[in-house]
Amino acid sequence: MTDDRHVEDLLRELAPQVLGVLARRFGDFSTAEDAVQEGLLAAATQWPKEGLPDNPRGWLIQVAYRRMIELVRAEQARRNREDLAARREPDDRQLAPPADIEVTADRDDTLILLFMCCHPALSTASAIALTLRAVGGLTTAEIAHAFMVPEATMAQRISRAKQRIRTSGIPFRMPGDDDRSRRLDAVLHVLYLVFNEGHTSSGGSDLRRVELSGEAIRLARAVHAILPADSEVTGLLALMVLTEARSPARTGPSGELVSLADQDRSRWDAAAIAEGVALITAALPRGPVGPYQIQAAIAALHDEAPTAGETDWPQILALYEVLERHLASPVVSLNRSVATAMVHGPAAGLDALTALDADPRMAGHHRLYAARAHLYEMLGDRQAAVQNYRAAAGRTTSLPEQHYLRLRAARLAAADDSGA
Known part of the structure; x- marks a missing residue:
């Protein structure tokens, strides 16, 4: 038996890696995402009962790859393009992933996926939903719950976003230098919006949506790991960490909201504050200084004040x-x-x-x-x-x-x- 929470965390980590493998090999993001989601569902059902396989990523790649083949065949049959199917339909030996797929699985495609999900062709709402689904590994039901819309509505939103990517012909690769800066801005903006909705929910009975703020921080860490020299990436991560550090004191015993001035600062996460301060301290001298760095510096001043009166x-x-x-x-x-x-x-x-x-x-x-x-x-x-x-x-x-x-x-x- 395997702890359900450990499985859930592992699957969210593996989801973008597996999706990257399939999207790169097949060039079809939408179908690859469907295949990965079915692979994640199979793992979520089997692993808690049977235990983790020796190679969880390899297991998930194989299951998702086989499902991808089935989906491709089904699409070919639906279109009834016999001549195309005869040339492209894989034989039985292709049901098992080729040997080099395990090598390509070592590549980290998280940033490519984020750029794709945050493409300017998509609305902000669609980009957020697709990012959480494809890169964050959240289910459609989880995303719908977080944004308080029916699951069917969220499923349609995600489906339309995937269809927009399919019809736009966006290649599965990093954007060129001319487009990268603008696209990176969109990635950071989406992550910031997801974090804010998690940190202070716009509606409902809960002040926070921990799954959203936590996922935003996890994805920001992934972007920072790939682009550690980008000052605004560092600034956004610092801002999230410094803001989240105050969360333990934001609510009272009954879940009531506690203002910043009235919070028990001994409950703030000192380790997170130290991390956030170190991040923003390193980022500011590198320049150029942008909005996320400035906001992180403001958050650091709040976090470092021993009392509200000493801010x-x-x-x-x-x-x-x-x-x-x-x-x-x-x-x-x-x-x-x-x-x-x-x-x-x-x-x-x-x-x-x-x-x-x-x-x-x-x-x-x-x-x-x-x-x-x-x-x-x-x-x-x-x-x-x-x-x-x-x-x-x-x-x-x-x-x-x-x-x-x-x-x-x-x-x-x-x-x-x-x-x-």
């Missing part, structure tokens, strides 16, 4: 001002406004937030109301703080965030009623 807010504000020049985002502007309040006072922060009211990307967003409520609370205007906390609670679909925001409003309202 280096002037340095954080300076970094947010630099970040705004690199990344014109309303979320960055919102965070810069909060940092402004911590340095120059809540009134200055509220003035900075006013500009976001006219931004259609942020107007009406719960984070804008929550930030304004926090600054009004700092200013001592309890009534305005209560109104904004309640408005924020009514605009988020995350139940932990709703509970936190309503509790803040209730406590302030009670204090206001008592005249405290």
Whole structure:
């Protein structure tokens, strides 16, 4: 008997390797992905009961390869192209993988797969789903659960993404130098979005989706292992590690959300903080400095502060001002406004937030109301703080965030009623 969790972790590690072998040999990503998924299902069923084979990767390659042959034959039969089938249909000896397939299995195709799944031809939603399925090894059901959509809907999304790749004629190889930078930006963006959804779920009863944040970090480590000299790759990994290091203290005994200022910092992961600080310290001098490195530097300043009161807010504000020049985002502007309040006072922060009211990307967003409520609370205007906390609670679909925001409003309202 083999531990189910160990099997699950191993399969997620092996999935992109096996997919790379088949996609490279057959030149058909979509069918190869189907074959690998069936191989993963067979392994997930057999290995916990029968134990791991001596060569798990070789076992999975052989099973997926045989299934690939069956799928190719079925497709040839469906199209009824007898002349083509006569030339291409493998004989019985080809049911076993050729000898050199074990050699090619040693190649790490993770980065190629990430580039393919994050192709500009795909929408961001499709790229995320396909990345988690093909590179992360998550099942369609797991991805659908994480993004709170029916499994059939997610299956259609993934199927359309694979069909888009099939019809686009994307070759299974690293993009050329001219295309690589733009495609790498897309890869990092997708990984960052997956991590954020895992770190703070956009909806539902759970604050976190650990399977998503963990998978994003695992894939970021894989990219960093292949491109260790890329400063933004290093910056993204550092940002994820430093942010995730605070996760043990983000919730209380009943799962309630705990704000950064109120967290028990002794519960933060000191080893992860040390790793993240080392990563960003090494990346910054190499340059050029990009948004992920700047955000990682901000996260490091938060993580290294012994207490909330000792946070280096002037340095954080300076970094947010630099970040705004690199990344014109309303979320960055919102965070810069909060940092402004911590340095120059809540009134200055509220003035900075006013500009976001006219931004259609942020107007009406719960984070804008929550930030304004926090600054009004700092200013001592309890009534305005209560109104904004309640408005924020009514605009988020995350139940932990709703509970936190309503509790803040209730406590302030009670204090206001008592005249405290």
